[in-house]
Amino acid sequence: MKKFIASLLMLLFIFSSISHPLAFPSQNSNKLAVLFILDRTGIEDLKKYDLPNIKKLMEKGSLALMNTRTAGSYSEPAAYLTIGTGTRAAVGEMGGLCFNKNEAYAYTSAENLYYLYTGREVEDNDIVNIGIQDLISQASNLNYTVTPGLLGQILKEHGIDVYVFGNGDVKTPYGTAYNRYAALIGMDKEGLARGDVSESLLLRDENSPYMVKANYKKLYEKFLEASKEGGLIIIDPGDTLRADAFSKYTTPSLANSYKEKALKEADELIGKILNHMNLSKDLFIALSPYPSSSDISKNNLITPVIVAGPSFSKGLATSNTTKREGIVTNLDIAPTILKYFNISPPIEMLGHPIKTIPSDNALSKLLKDDEMIVSVHNARTPILKGYASIFIILVILYIVLLFIKKDYLGYISPLLLAVITVPLTFLILPLLGPLNLYSNVIAIVLITIAIDLLVMLSSKKDLDRVMIISLITSFAILVDLVLHAPLMKNSLLGYDVISGARYYGIGNEYMGVLLGSLIMGTALFTEKYPKKIVKATTFLLFIAAFFLMVMPQFGAKVGAFITGFMAFGTVILMMSGVKITKKHFLIMFVLMAISLTLMFAISTFLGTMTHMAQTTLIVKAEGINSLFQIFARKLQMELKLMKYTIWSWVLVISIVALFVVSYKPTGVLQEAFKNHKYIYTGFFGSIVGMLFALGFNDAGIVAAATMCIYAIPPILLLLQKNENHG
Template sequence: MTKITPKKIYIVTLILIINLIILNTRSYAEEQVEKNVYVVIINRLTLNDLSYIKTLDKLCKDGSIGLMNTRGSNGYYGADGYITLNTSSRAWASNNTSLFVNLDKSNNKIVYKRRTGRNSNNFQIGNLNINKLLEANKDEKYSPYIGALGDTLHKYRHKTAVFGNSDTADTFVRTNCLIAMDSKGLIDFGNVDTILIEDNTYPFGIKTDFSKIIKEIKEIRKKASLIVIETGDLNRLEFYENNLSYDMYLYHRTRILKDIDNFLKDLIKIIKKENSLMIFISPNSPNTKLKEGNKLTPIIFFGQGIKKGLLYSDTTRRKGIVANIDIAPTISNYLGINSSLYSGNPIKIIKDDNNKAYIDFLNRITKFVSKIRPQTLNIYSIFTIIILIISATIMFYYKYFKSRIKKISLLLLIVITIPIVLHIVSIFRHYTINKFIIYTMVLFLVIFSAILLIKDKYRLVFVLGVTYFTILLDILLNSKLTKYSVFGYDPIIGARYFGIGNELVGVLLPTGIIFLGLIIDKIKRKYFILLISILTILVVAHPNLGANFGGTITIAFANFCFLIKIQEKSLNYRNLFLTISLIFFIILLMGGIDLTINPNPTHLGKALSLLINKGPFALTNIVSRKLNMNIKLIGTSIWTKVIFTNIIILSIMLIYLNNILKEMINNNKFFSYSIISGIIGSLAGFLMNDSGILLAAIASLYISTSVMYVTIGYVVKRCTKEVGK
């Protein structure tokens, strides 16, 4: 038996102490995080607010700034904007589905387990209504993965933390937790229950305890990779505004902004820039009481690797504009995690020494175009309805209006000249209604004067050709005009940020195909048409140019039908099958190019990927969404009235001007082929696009106007013959 001596006891004790020290050191090291991401929520923030938050304004000089689209599944306000930051795509939430509580109270743990059937283990914050949230998003049109960011971080053993809330006197408002939770509604660390202090001079008599947040962040920053901080008071002011006059609202807002400024000064002092990324964000758009009228909110990046510049993502492909779905992949990317869960893309930095000035410009021009866009298009649609009705009435009763028949052609030219004027005028970068009206009128007079210098028989060809080639050239030159055109896309709506939208497809389709039909009738040569048709299809389809999936099908259908007709062949089942096969081939080709060259595929590439991975039935959600949107627009849009007006006018022309139309068609065979092809393309556009009614209405406007314009010449001849008799 071995004898135990004091020396051996000493050695064993020393070894045990050393092992304990090593184990503790390892345990402590495991708790250390290499990087921190701080998401600081200043909800309802505007660019003008930066003049009060001096710290943020200063950070723009050392960091990067941009504008963020805040749209969730159903709007720009409330919990939608928060949860979309943490999902695979746009999602829906409400205060009721965001009942987050601290789980350190035993009763909350019991409630969580009773409702979910799971233990909350060591998580400090949980959503007691997580099941309601998941259930509510099952049938959402974007099929979001709820808690995608939280699950990704937990999968790679990163911890999350949340501090603060926007509670009012009688309501829990803890939507900030939606940003960090996983799919179980759990967050590792934080405090959302005891983070407010009483202050009767603030809305609801409460305010955020910023000193407590600073203290608790100091304790947790070595454990949590993602730390979400809700400043809260600005959001509370939003809920309290109905109790305030405008002056008192501004008074409280100014105080709160200065409080936030002081908090940010203290926060930055404890942040290590060399291993931290700070994201200052406003998930919801600004308060309507401020009359800002803009649903894009400022977003600022500061920290490791962030240079002075502008934010950019492959989702928007717009310098200075990003989407809320880009936040989750950006956080994952910074922490060294690759994930295929997100539909957004990591945000990048474009160096720009005048970043703040550019964002001010971008904010003003985007807000202005968004404001006048629906008004201008509505006025234009009403104007066209009136002109078409007047013109059609005079044509139908031409025997009584013989002296005025020829003047109708000028009215019709005005109708089809206005869109290209509204498109080109965007080059002037106007910011006020008065300037927009003046520039538009001057440009219209210049273009229309040039049209009047041309012989009657070439005027329609000229207008259609200028419109067609201007749009095509603009797409090839990175859509310089389209980005700020009322016929372009609106980044505030967020349906499209680049390429060619349905409005311009509705213009490009008829102008191109009718232009070609008129040209063939005049020069009697048709072989070069194939080249132009293919060029148009490829430009609309290419992922780095038009990037419009529905538009590709629309343009391809119209052009292939036209090519069949000019070969004097009928549109029988065989030829229609051939057309569909060619379109399918183009989609495969362009979709393959999209998936190959783009890290972030467009709708075309995503649709092809979905088709390959999940089969044809996976596309039913896309088709269903497009049909539902069209059904909604049919009942509410002014463009429904435009398309019905055009259908009625063409139908009446077939009845009352049948003989004149026959004569026109016999003498303008290829023009009539282009009209038929344009109608087929419009129908395809209606069925294959989210806002297909708008595309079809604009296209039908050009079709009926062109038919009326060409027919007028034959009506005039008929009047002349009758006068001679």
């Protein structure tokens, strides 16, 4: 019996040791992902040229415009490195230097130089980045975690092969410009990779820019060999880069023909690769890490990306980073590749996996979106600077006239009304489509005049006009938020996809506008109709606005939670007859902190990927020090904005104006507030909102300044009214 049991146990052991790998095969066995580089290619190029294989790819996969922002100064190697880190990265003088280990550079081999700089042997790898220490040094200067080589390192640790083939080298009589940036995506954290980025993948061709072109036959052979075991294969023919770099030396028509040739040959290689792949199980990504020189000259820094594979279908690509149809970021590429290999992206990767939104006309939609995005980006800064400057001038002029020519104050009133109307105009403006700078200015002036004429015809009192404009503005923003912000997304006062600070929800500019217009609008309305039903309606509006600003599917704004809670809470208490003290503020702040903590917890538990949830996960993964880094980064941004943005002057001039009118003419402002307690309530609530916007928002100075647009003019008009009666 003992022998039988022993034999049975032995059989079970042998069976389990044999069957275990059969029962649980590797999830990544023979999985193949290809990242194909079409550098310096724009969305227009996909329509302009006859590229049959890329067209087929778009029929099977998802298309998007990709934000290409990096850390520090904008550069091509940084754009590639950012893709590989999943976090905005920077590259210094040497960080982009990648070579096959046996290639000669600076009188010796790249392998020897690598050892000289790092003290490490190259061993089995083919490619070395001799500037890896430079990349690490650059990363250490950023106030957030960046790991050069992170994507390659993670794949390596999971036993997944990574290969890099091709280069964009440019040969001139003065030497070679080495453009082997694809290795920055696929290398590990030691700056090592497998593959070939050497000159052996180039052919002499006297009809191509710089008389060289990619050896497409050899690239394909390299792909076939590497793809046998699966893994990630990064291919960069480099001809699109060479064609673009050469365009400054030749005529526009020849530059166009060179670019067309480069894209068509890349398209042929894509076709061969796709014939070898099965997109029901393999992943194929084609993208341009960096825009063309022509697009850069137009400030168009977004490039196309196509993703095809088992979880993708015909349509628009998006991600939780942007939550916008057809918009992704370079931070999303690495998480998408890792997800394909069933690997959870590390928390330091700030991007999210790309997914599909079905659409039959992705390319035509993105061509229109691209035009609108560039239009907003180019018009945004000059128009907002001009608008803020006009506000500053009007406030200063009003204060001056208050002392020397009170009779002229009446001429300023319509202009103050116009200033209050402009944020509403900015919200309406996207309905006209993309406009150039001058057309934008003309449209803003005409729309503002039209709105103000209608308001002035409906009411003869200045404060009533301010009330109407403020309420219409706040209602328009609330409706837009309910509809997922279609107007705000394309507004000059909304987001700038190219700068990439925010892609969804409510931004600082419109957060300040909504808080300021709703608080002062309802305060003026309650002053006019001080009834319980009006107060009750105001409270309900505040609650609705608060939730629309903070809920993940609508506003998704953490700073709005803090600012709105305190500002709305102050107004509600004061309208309820409570005399606000320090104790009330302390209680409100504690309640706000508890509520915010609960919202963080719920957001994390439900897996809702917002800025709030991501912050929680970063702190959980990296410790409390990461929270201090976030605060430091936000403080750094705030100080930078205070120094350089004109919004800081809006805030400063508003404060100075309030200080002046508080003391001169003596007692007039206090008397005015005594006789208009609800206007005082709205004003005081706005001040509370400004203080908390400044203290608890990155770029909070912008939110505080846009709140001033609605808080200051009513006070000036109230003074004018009291002066006239006096």
